[in-house]
Amino acid sequence: MNIEIQNGRVIDPANDLDQITSVFISAGKIAALGETPADFNADQVIDATGLVVSPGLIDLCAQLREPGYTRKGTIASETAAAAAGGITTICTPPTTKPIADNTAVVDLIQDRAKAAGNTRVLPMGALTQGLQGEQLSPMHALSQAGCIGFSNVREPIRSSLILVRCLEYAATHNLLVIFQPQDADLAADGAMHDDTTCTRLGLNGIPESAETIEVARNLLLIEQTDVRAHFGQLSCERSVKMVMDARERGLNVTADIAIQNLLLTDENVSGFDPNFHLIPPLRSQLDRAGLRQALLADGFQAICSDHQPHELAAKQAPFAATESGMTGVETLLSLSLMLVEQELISLPQMLHKLTAGPAAVLGTELGALQPGSSADICIFNPEQEWMLTEQNCRSAGINTPFLNYPLKGVVHYTLLEGQIVFQQS
Amino acid sequence: MFEQQDPNLIQLNNAGQLKHFLTTEGLSRELLTEILDTADSFVDMSAQQVKKVPLLRGKTVVNLFFEASTRTASTFELAAKRLSADVLNLNIKTSSTSKGETLKDTLMTMEAMHSDMFVVRHSDSGAAHYIAANVTPNVAVINAGDGRHAHPTQAMLDMLTIRQHKGSFEPLIVAIVGDILHSRVARSQIHALRALGAAEIRVIAPTTLLPRHIEALGVKVFTDMNQGLKDVDVVMMLRLQKERMQSALLPSEAEFYKLYGLTEEKLKLTHPDSIVMHPGPINRGVEIETAVADGPKSMILKQVTNGIAVRMAVMSMSMGGQMTEQQAERQSETGE
Numbered sequence: 001m002n003i004e005i006q007n008g009r010v011i012d013p014a015n016d017l018d019q020i021t022s023v024f025i026s027a028g029k030i031a032a033l034g035e036t037p038a039d040f041n042a043d044q045v046i047d048a049t050g051l052v053v054s055p056g057l058i059d060l061c062a063q064l065r066e067p068g069y070t071r072k073g074t075i076a077s078e079t080a081a082a083a084a085g086g087i088t089t090i091c092t093p094p095t096t097k098p099i100a101d102n103t104a105v106v107d108l109i110q111d112r113a114k115a116a117g118n119t120r121v122l123p124m125g126a127l128t129q130g131l132q133g134e135q136l137s138p139m140h141a142l143s144q145a146g147c148i149g150f151s152n153v154r155e156p157i158r159s160s161l162i163l164v165r166c167l168e169y170a171a172t173h174n175l176l177v178i179f180q181p182q183d184a185d186l187a188a189d190g191a192m193h194d195d196t197t198c199t200r201l202g203l204n205g206i207p208e209s210a211e212t213i214e215v216a217r218n219l220l221l222i223e224q225t226d227v228r229a230h231f232g233q234l235s236c237e238r239s240v241k242m243v244m245d246a247r248e249r250g251l252n253v254t255a256d257i258a259i260q261n262l263l264l265t266d267e268n269v270s271g272f273d274p275n276f277h278l279i280p281p282l283r284s285q286l287d288r289a290g291l292r293q294a295l296l297a298d299g300f301q302a303i304c305s306d307h308q309p310h311e312l313a314a315k316q317a318p319f320a321a322t323e324s325g326m327t328g329v330e331t332l333l334s335l336s337l338m339l340v341e342q343e344l345i346s347l348p349q350m351l352h353k354l355t356a357g358p359a360a361v362l363g364t365e366l367g368a369l370q371p372g373s374s375a376d377i378c379i380f381n382p383e384q385e386w387m388l389t390e391q392n393c394r395s396a397g398i399n400t401p402f403l404n405y406p407l408k409g410v411v412h413y414t415l416l417e418g419q420i421v422f423q424q425s
Numbered sequence: 426m427f428e429q430q431d432p433n434l435i436q437l438n439n440a441g442q443l444k445h446f447l448t449t450e451g452l453s454r455e456l457l458t459e460i461l462d463t464a465d466s467f468v469d470m471s472a473q474q475v476k477k478v479p480l481l482r483g484k485t486v487v488n489l490f491f492e493a494s495t496r497t498a499s500t501f502e503l504a505a506k507r508l509s510a511d512v513l514n515l516n517i518k519t520s521s522t523s524k525g526e527t528l529k530d531t532l533m534t535m536e537a538m539h540s541d542m543f544v545v546r547h548s549d550s551g552a553a554h555y556i557a558a559n560v561t562p563n564v565a566v567i568n569a570g571d572g573r574h575a576h577p578t579q580a581m582l583d584m585l586t587i588r589q590h591k592g593s594f595e596p597l598i599v600a601i602v603g604d605i606l607h608s609r610v611a612r613s614q615i616h617a618l619r620a621l622g623a624a625e626i627r628v629i630a631p632t633t634l635l636p637r638h639i640e641a642l643g644v645k646v647f648t649d650m651n652q653g654l655k656d657v658d659v660v661m662m663l664r665l666q667k668e669r670m671q672s673a674l675l676p677s678e679a680e681f682y683k684l685y686g687l688t689e690e691k692l693k694l695t696h697p698d699s700i701v702m703h704p705g706p707i708n709r710g711v712e713i714e715t716a717v718a719d720g721p722k723s724m725i726l727k728q729v730t731n732g733i734a735v736r737m738a739v740m741s742m743s744m745g746g747q748m749t750e751q752q753a754e755r756q757s758e759t760g761e
Contacts, residue, residue, distance in 0.1 A: 194637050195637060195638055196637075196638045196642075198636070198637065199637055199638055199639055199641065200450070200612070200641075200642065201550055201551065201574055202571075202572050202573030202574030202575070202609055202612055202636075203550050203551075203573070203574075205636075205637060207637075263426060264426065264427075268426075268427055271554075272550075272551035272554045316529050316559075317528060317529065317549075318528070318547065318549035318550065318551045318552040318554075318555045318571070318572075319549070319550065319555075320550060320551070320572070321528075401427065
């Protein structure tokens, strides 16, 4: 099937491209940009006049809840939601039930994702068996089965010796290790950032040190083992600075930030709204300012959604008794556009953090629009207003503070490998 | 992004009257004074032969205690009965795994019984806010203590006790001593004292028992009790839970008593007319010396008596606020 996308503002941050032109798609790949290739007959023409045509978004962390937590969401429901949000590639953490520490689970996730056909799903494998922090997972086999990287999520690896061995083993096979740093003791029972609002509300706090201590330890051991490493969903200014310093010293480390940590602060919790119960927590204004500063300084490579859908009951309790996390795949693009609207960064710079940036973290060819690339494309109107509502929400979860909130940035088409997987009705 | 909605607006109706009583934070001096004045009138009444008024006649008050309590539960019960309400006491054990469901299910059951008021104690901060936001309209919620967040009726009975002995709050230096970190009482006292205009509020505790940036609530922090007690008019002691020793917050009860226990010796540092308060139950020899607890400056039993009056005041005021709101709704429905 041949598709021509006409007249859109084509922004491809990987190739520094930002111009009004046409994109030609053939056999699931980008055939050409600009001039119609010889012998190309479009089966379908998409008029993208007034719209932005960008590579499909890559989300480095979204929980799909399957297997094990299908009351919260399924691979089919959450990838459909992601496609509606312009996302074509999702990395999903190993926090399924059973945990993704064996190839059966990894195969199941990929099979279900293929059957749904909405987005590409790249599973992360567990770094240790059962995320228990004691024995190595079969990383090589998991990698062969399709795991893009390995994480122990926020489960502790208390023994530094075991952690070193995990990193050495990953380095042996040139595998990516993903840290979602949190010291289990310092964060224990914590429900929000440990500061004035936390003191006022009488909640248990999660201090910055819960994150920064782990970042520091991990960086030292990354240096020692020379493993390829990535830090996911950093929340503290200090953490990002440490990663930036390490990069300056030549370490092969990258980082991403969840969009909500670039927009919100701990003060949003002051009404006990469980939709703001997030781990890592929303931090102070200073932290948010520091993260935004780091965005300007290219201090991290990607922005992710940290999508965590929940069933209603999970959020129907007093704040600390609710489960943490908010949905995000449907709002990732619109919330990221706020950074452009706030004149913090340009539209191409923002799209870099959602396409070429995360692609570089994963070491994949995705996230670009040059001839030969997989035709993963997001076509959207950055100015058009919309609202995520209980009715139009595709995710099984409606647990986001941005429900019924005026947003800008409407996705018109999402293409995965040259197939239209989402079209705005 | 997101207008900072005042979380305390939930406890007031459109006319600015109480319809729930969840926290002392954000309430005006006028409203707090009204609570104290109303309570004062009930104090007088308690001394009379007939101790009942019909303010809550025909209303059903449910005491929902998800956390054990004898004194608070019984004073609420007594307060409700003196207001002529029908009272149902429910002590509900919660398991940590099913907390959320239990609370929601319990509420739905209680609503189905057509209760008019819930008095709630729960171990989670924000539980009373959650309940107030999720119960059917026209049910008043009174917070009898939620986690570390608030215990507003305790704070108001303390304020009543202070006012009875000191007259006005403006000239007072008040010190709150002990486990501030885990104390809902301390937080509610601080908000009330600030609103009522106390000259200076101090907290005295070791750093392990102080929440982060407590000074942002408008208090002066002292880690040395001898400095902190200097010229203080009111000493408010807090209860120290035994578990604090196990969680490495303190080395021993003995060391805590030596440094932060209120003794006659340390009391000499305070203003000569100072008074001593404690929310109870007291740990003699842990946070307070027996001679002080039973001494002339001690207001501990007076606090209990005042507790009934204050609870009668907020119960009757909240019910009044609910009824005003219902009336307004009915009027707007009939287009009057």
